[in-house]
Amino acid sequence: MTDLIQPESEFELVFLGCGTSTGVPMIGCECEVCRSLDPRNQRTRPSVLVRTPRGNILIDTSPEMRLQILRERPGPVHAIIYTHGHADHLFGLDDSRLFARALGGKPVPVYCEAEVEALIRNVFSYAFVDETKRFPSGGVPRLTLHNIEPYQPFDVIGYEVIPMRLDHGKFKVLGFRFGDLAYCTDVSRIPDESIAQLQNLDVLILDSLRFEKHPTHFSLSESLAMIEKLQPRRAFLTHLSHSFDYQAVSATLPPNVQLAHDGLRVIWSGMKTNLITDISSMDPEIKNHAENNPSTVA
Ligand SMILES: [Zn+2]
Ligand SMILES: [Zn+2]
Numbered sequence: 001m002t003d004l005i006q007p008e009s010e011f012e013l014v015f016l017g018c019g020t021s022t023g024v025p026m027i028g029c030e031c032e033v034c035r036s037l038d039p040r041n042q043r044t045r046p047s048v049l050v051r052t053p054r055g056n057i058l059i060d061t062s063p064e065m066r067l068q069i070l071r072e073r074p075g076p077v078h079a080i081i082y083t084h085g086h087a088d089h090l091f092g093l094d095d096s097r098l099f100a101r102a103l104g105g106k107p108v109p110v111y112c113e114a115e116v117e118a119l120i121r122n123v124f125s126y127a128f129v130d131e132t133k134r135f136p137s138g139g140v141p142r143l144t145l146h147n148i149e150p151y152q153p154f155d156v157i158g159y160e161v162i163p164m165r166l167d168h169g170k171f172k173v174l175g176f177r178f179g180d181l182a183y184c185t186d187v188s189r190i191p192d193e194s195i196a197q198l199q200n201l202d203v204l205i206l207d208s209l210r211f212e213k214h215p216t217h218f219s220l221s222e223s224l225a226m227i228e229k230l231q232p233r234r235a236f237l238t239h240l241s242h243s244f245d246y247q248a249v250s251a252t253l254p255p256n257v258q259l260a261h262d263g264l265r266v267i268w269s270g271m272k273t274n275l276i277t278d279i280s281s282m283d284p285e286i287k288n289h290a291e292n293n294p295s296t297v298a
C-alpha cells in the first residue's frame with residue numbers, strides 16, 4: 001500500500017474539483033475543451049479540502065467526492081462545511097459514511113445553514129432514522145449537524161472560520177474565510193458587509209463560470225473586476241465551465257490570477273487557532289492529532 005500524500009506545508013488547500021455543475025467534459029458536448037486531453041480541462045464538481053495540522057476540513061461534498069478523495073488520499077476527513085445545498089455541492093454526502101469509521105465510529109461534524117440542514121435531512125433521510133432501525137454500522141452516514149450563520153465566526157477542529165453571505169442569483173450562499181484565505185464559490189454579487197470581510201487576503205478563491213454574463217455566477221470579467229477591487233495577493237478562479245480552455249485563458253490573466261484545476265494545491269500561512277476551544281474537550285481523535293502537532297496549538 002502506498003503512503004498517504006502528505007501536505008507540503010502545515011496549511012494546504014486542495015482543489016478537489018473546480019468544474020461547474022455539469023462537470024467538464026459535459027455530457028453530449030463535443031467542443032474542443034470537452035474533447036481536450038489536457039487534464040486541466042477535465043473538471044469535477046466544485047469542492048475543496050482544507051488540510052491543517054489538526055485534520056482535514058472538507059468544503060462541500062460533490063457528486064465525485066469519493067473519486068476526489070481517492071485521488072488525493074488525504075487521510076481522514078474530520079469535518080464538513082457547506083456553502084449551500086445545490087446538487088453539485090451536496091450529492092456526494094452518502095460516501096461520508098466511511099469518514100465516521102476513520103473517526104472511530106463517531107459522527108462527522110457538519111456545519112451548514114438551517115436551510116441546508118433541512119435539505120440534508122430530506123435528501124439523506126435514511127441517515128437520520130432511529131438508531132435501532134439503522135443499517136449496520138458503516139451503511140449510512142453518521143453526522144452531527146451544526147447550524148452556522150453569516151458573520152458569526154465558528155469553530156472547526158479548533159480553528160476559527162468566518163462565514164459570510166454571498167448572493168448566487170436568487171439563492172443565498174456562504175463564503176468562508178480561513179485566516180487570510182477565502183473561498184467564495186457560486187456567487188453573482190458580494191454584499192458590502194462581505195466585501196468588508198474580504199480585505200487583506202493572501203488568497204482569494206472566486207467563482208468564474210464563463211465569458212458571458214450569467215444570472216447566478218460571476219463571468220470572467222466580473223470576477224477580474226472583483227479581484228481588482230479586493231486586491232488579494234493571489235487569486236484562483238473556480239466553478240469553471242467548458243468555455244475556458246486552461247492554457248488559452250491562463251495566458252490572458254493578470255499575473256496574480258490563475259484558473260484552478262483539479263488537484264491544484266495552494267499553500268498559505270494558516271488559520272487562527274480558536275482560543276475559546278479548550279483542547280481537553282476536543283474529540284479524542286482531533287485532540288491526539290493536535291497534541292502530535294504542538295506548533296499550532298495556541
Ligand atoms: Zn455550484
Ligand atoms: Zn463542451
Ligand SMILES: [Zn+2]
Pocket residue numbers: 084086168186
Ligand atoms: Zn449553486
